[in-house]
Amino acid sequence: MASSRAFTMTGGDVAYSYAKNSTIQRDGADAVKELIRQAILETFDLKCLGFDTSSTSVVKIADLGCSVGPNTFFSIQNIIEAVELKFLQAKNQNLSALEFQAFFNDHYENDFNILFKTLPPRKYFAAGVPGSFHGRLFPKSSLHLAHLSYALHFLSKVPKEVVDRNKSNVLNSSDKEVVESYSTQFKSDMECFLNARAEELVPGGLMFILAGAVPDGISASDTMAGLYNDVIGSCLKDLVKMGVLGEEKAKSFNVPVHLATVTEVEAVFRTNGNFSIEKMEKFAQPMKTPLTPESYALAVRAGGDGLFRNHFGDELAEQLFNHFNTNVEQNFPKFLGVLRNNLNLFIVLKRI
């Protein structure tokens, strides 16, 4: 619980809030907008879902790991427009009787107050659902569509073996046993995630997943996420050397994230058995909005602020962020260089 709590995006109205620093994720959502539309038109089978016989149709959609707006609102709106088009194309469908219910899910610590207050004018009924998507969140067969954007890499916890061995995935990122433990945790978490969704999605229901992944054959350190871990690790070592941070405190810091390889991701979906893989596309990380050292530093803080504060306390977390920012500024060409290795996966799963 403690570690899954930790990786909640920063809410509120601060400069480094996720709402204000999520253009990387927005560029990704933009890139898959048309892919989601196509998938709904081709794969969302109204007859199989029972919508052809019902007088009123309520389509239920969940955005899992939604954080706060505006990206989640954009994705829900896109899905709704595609479903409306699908209904419009189908014969004998009464579009005026069509209603949508959108469920916004994230951890209990997510800023739902901000999420609700920033809901745009909309034609759907909105609800917030607190809890980890590694477990059940919804009743059986109660969803038609689920969406998960850049959240697959969050683990439910730091792997037990890593904690027991007093290792850290930022200080010991190339330690094979650490890497293996994270990979095992990822597989186990994905199994829980897929089994929960298999219960919640109706047969014929679709799930869209947009996720970062490490290309096969490239070391994690040569990707943005891997470099991030390494630089955080190096900053921690510096702070220990400076006598600001205790060694034990540094050694016990882990980021509960596993950026899986393409092969790893494919494997978890293929072995689950509750879903058919309707589509799996790879594409380079879309970066319509040019990355600067400042925007990258803010994005990192929007993601990691809670995690760092929980472990190090406010003052040390502040020092760590400052040190990290200096490091990013000095080595920014290196960050831009690994960007080309960042791969995105877009996956469409259908509940069998």
Add this chain to the structure above:
Amino acid sequence: MASSRAFTMTGGDVAYSYAKNSTIQRDGADAVKELIRQAILETFDLKCLGFDTSSTSVVKIADLGCSVGPNTFFSIQNIIEAVELKFLQAKNQNLSALEFQAFFNDHYENDFNILFKTLPPRKYFAAGVPGSFHGRLFPKSSLHLAHLSYALHFLSKVPKEVVDRNKSNVLNSSDKEVVESYSTQFKSDMECFLNARAEELVPGGLMFILAGAVPDGISASDTMAGLYNDVIGSCLKDLVKMGVLGEEKAKSFNVPVHLATVTEVEAVFRTNGNFSIEKMEKFAQPMKTPLTPESYALAVRAGGDGLFRNHFGDELAEQLFNHFNTNVEQNFPKFLGVLRNNLNLFIVLKRI
């Protein structure tokens, strides 16, 4: 919108939060616990609701105007236990396949973060639904049970005529036109409320309403809520005399609440036509927890803090509360005296 925003209970962790100062409401919930249980056992028709033919049963419950815990959790838990008992008593029901989804509704300004973080261990799926219950909140035919506790008196807005005539229901509480405008607003709001619920509840679905009401033949000023308005009005006049508060600011202050008479409440339910009235019971305000001037002052602030701060600003609101508290202390026997006039109504409506 502005006035309906205003009457959100106080969230957060302050001394005058609703969570810490809602024993009056809790005593009421306790008093109707057994009545709700009985109503479900007698009136919740599993066959009519289609639960006898379905292999999995998901029962969907909404608490409207839930504020924050613990009262709302208590009420939902009570409803769930009664439904389980009903399923247990019915033949051919697979209790292990029974699931519950509970929707917690209140205004956008409600503290949903606190609500979610204080959710108890539970056997239901929880969701928060922001928005006014005077409008639609849920898709068509998507609820089996709805619950509304001490929230019927909140209006969607201060009546337009009252604003236009620059009157106030605390300064002009005995002005017949003011009273009439509030009564008309109440009828209109109730019609919106009932029409929205009629769309959302499945045929055979039940709605439980616990509400305060003025006994017929007794003037509003002789009830707790009426006295409250009068004392607030008198405090405002004092602050104006003291030169602390501008007259216009005082005159434009209204509490968007109408404590209806028993006859008024009965009338709105009888005229709507979408529901059958299965039960309507009157009983005296239950007060298991003895009221003190201090507990009453805190309860008033838990309810009115946001409303007063929005209109007067923090400093003046603070002065007003202090003045109000002194008044309550000095006149507490009067408050206790009118308590005996406080009537509670418990109503069970069934969607036709």
